[in-house]
Amino acid sequence: MEQLEKSIYDLITETSTNLPKDVRRAIKKAKAAENAGTRAAMSLDTITNNIQMADDNVSPICQDTGLPTFKIKTPIGVNQLEIKAAIKRAIATATKDAKLRPNAVDSLTGANSGDNLGDGLPVVKFEQWEKDYIEMKLILKGGGCENKNIQYSLPTELEGLGRAGRDLDGIRKCILHSVYQAQGQGCSAGFIGVGIGGDRSSGYDLAKEQLFRHVEDTNPNPDLAKLEQYIVEKANTLGIGTMGFGGEATLLGCKVGVMHRIPASFYVSVAYNCWAYRRMAININPTTGEIIDWHYQDGEKIEFKDQSSEEAPKKIVELQAPITEEQIRELQVGDVVSITGRMYTGRDAIHHHLMSHDAPVDLNGQIIYHCGPVMQKDDAGDWHVRAAGPTTSIREEPYQGDIMKKFGIRAVIGKGGMGPKTLAALSEHGGVYLNAIGGAAQYYADCIKGVDGVDLMEFGIPEAMWHLRVEKFTAVVTMDSHGNSLHADVDKSSLEKLSAYKEKVFS
Numbered sequence: 001m002e003q004l005e006k007s008i009y010d011l012i013t014e015t016s017t018n019l020p021k022d023v024r025r026a027i028k029k030a031k032a033a034e035n036a037g038t039r040a041a042m043s044l045d046t047i048t049n050n051i052q053m054a055d056d057n058v059s060p061i062c063q064d065t066g067l068p069t070f071k072i073k074t075p076i077g078v079n080q081l082e083i084k085a086a087i088k089r090a091i092a093t094a095t096k097d098a099k100l101r102p103n104a105v106d107s108l109t110g111a112n113s114g115d116n117l118g119d120g121l122p123v124v125k126f127e128q129w130e131k132d133y134i135e136m137k138l139i140l141k142g143g144g145c146e147n148k149n150i151q152y153s154l155p156t157e158l159e160g161l162g163r164a165g166r167d168l169d170g171i172r173k174c175i176l177h178s179v180y181q182a183q184g185q186g187c188s189a190g191f192i193g194v195g196i197g198g199d200r201s202s203g204y205d206l207a208k209e210q211l212f213r214h215v216e217d218t219n220p221n222p223d224l225a226k227l228e229q230y231i232v233e234k235a236n237t238l239g240i241g242t243m244g245f246g247g248e249a250t251l252l253g254c255k256v257g258v259m260h261r262i263p264a265s266f267y268v269s270v271a272y273n274c275w276a277y278r279r280m281a282i283n284i285n286p287t288t289g290e291i292i293d294w295h296y297q298d299g300e301k302i303e304f305k306d307q308s309s310e311e312a313p314k315k316i317v318e319l320q321a322p323i324t325e326e327q328i329r330e331l332q333v334g335d336v337v338s339i340t341g342r343m344y345t346g347r348d349a350i351h352h353h354l355m356s357h358d359a360p361v362d363l364n365g366q367i368i369y370h371c372g373p374v375m376q377k378d379d380a381g382d383w384h385v386r387a388a389g390p391t392t393s394i395r396e397e398p399y400q401g402d403i404m405k406k407f408g409i410r411a412v413i414g415k416g417g418m419g420p421k422t423l424a425a426l427s428e429h430g431g432v433y434l435n436a437i438g439g440a441a442q443y444y445a446d447c448i449k450g451v452d453g454v455d456l457m458e459f460g461i462p463e464a465m466w467h468l469r470v471e472k473f474t475a476v477v478t479m480d481s482h483g484n485s486l487h488a489d490v491d492k493s494s495l496e497k498l499s500a501y502k503e504k505v506f507s
């Protein structure tokens with residue numbers, strides 16, 4: 001199987017950089033649903049531009065590689081050890097070539113292995129089958145949407161929906177609730193895979209297996225087909241919208257699988273996938289290792305060329321650090337800002353570090369970007385940003401307010417919004433939360449014109465503090481210094497809408 005490693009490398013690159021055709025079609029539909037001129041429509045413009053840029057640059061659609069997971073079926077007699085070894089080599093090479101971000105972190109020490117290999121990683125699952133070729137599927141599911149997966153143990157009580165019993169209607173309620181609880185944090189509009197039954201681990205496996213189904217297929221079980229259709233229709237009335245900005249497109253696909261359970265347990269497991277729905281599959285010749293076929297190739301491939309919005313936002317506020325408190329106090333939820341100049345990246349490790357240490361640079365009046373980029377060093381030793389979208393900000397909720405006050409930081413950029421503690425600190429200190437478009441890693445990488453330095457590299461590439469020079473980096477004010485939070489508003493109104501689905505639908 002001489003060609004095997006190259007075939008796997010191609011599968012990885014294609015999965016990371018070129019969104020499948022069925023997913024593109026679903027995103028096009030979402031665009032048609034959002035009303036022109038809204039924040040949600042503007043976000044979708046950025047998303048579709050980003051999809052096109054990733055394809056053109058053969059660079060990651062989103063900076064988060066996720067936990068690469070391979071599912072493989074082999075004819076009897078094929079050497080699975082050889083396949084696993086080839087996967088590891090291909091993963092390491094794709095990481096070196098910046099097609100993947102180094103994403104494997106030692107859970108105890110926090111050390112990043114640098115090549116996406118580590119204990120238990122990548123995840124590789126084999127099965128045998130009677131066919132005469134190898135089938136290899138790969139999913140790159142990012143961390144923000146993974147954190148929004150949820151598992152329900154029936155019977156249970158659900159906010160907005162009341163009691164969910166051990167029947168199809170209880171399942172219906174759990175799935176609707178799973179979309180509500182994700183809000184925009186998993187980079188909506190999303191796709192969900194649902195597993196009914198099993199135990200905690202097989203239930204989640206079943207849910208994730210559904211994510212390999214075709215977006216446009218129909219469930220062979222008529223009850224589940226009805227349920228899938230119902231969920232997509234109703235979830236899109238919750239008003240969560242793209243990135244949780246409010247709007248019409250909240251859920252682009254729902255696929256439900258079922259397995260038996262044991263009498264005492266009844267699980268409904270939901271795997272939430274962001275719009276950057278990166279999964280692909282190939283068939284491989286077991287003698288040569290060459291690719292025979294690519295999956296998800298039916299129908300038209302939508303190209304998102306010239307997708308800039310016809311209606312530009314009315315008011316764009318130019319910001320350049322250092323920013324004064326006065327400038328910040330003028331900003332209101334809904335304003336669009338365009339940043340030129342310096343910003344510093346900082347995510348989990350940096351926030352934790354800054355609680356008990358001095359900052360490596362003067363952060364007074366500065367902007368922190370919640371981002372773990374994909375970086376590549378050239379032969380001259382200079383760093384280049386290959387992908388750089390925002391990460392989920394809520395993880396920094398315990399630290400953010402204190403850190404802003406301690407160092408005089410005026411603005412943080414991330415996605416998904418933050419909670420009441422940060423909102424209070426923004427009012428008290430004079431700060432603002434800016435929401436960038438999650439997953440738009442190429443779009444933002446293009447706004448970054450230079451890397452002026454890096455600190456705390458010992459935390460690994462995604463967690464280090466990168467000093468970035470940006471031009472016209474656009475984001476939306478979603479939490480201001482006057483106590484307003486778009487996230488809190490959308491959460492409240494979507495919970496009210498969810499309550500409309502309390503009554504029994506399926507018996």
Ligand SMILES: O=C(O)C[C@H](O)C(=O)O
Nearest residue numbers: 064142143144372391392
């Ligand atoms: O790790 C990241 O860069 C982002 C993550 O996928 C997230 O959605 O928060």
Ligand code: SF4
Nearest residue numbers: 062142144187274439
């Ligand atoms: S940043 Fe958003 S698009 Fe990227 S992996 Fe995380 S959830 Fe998905």
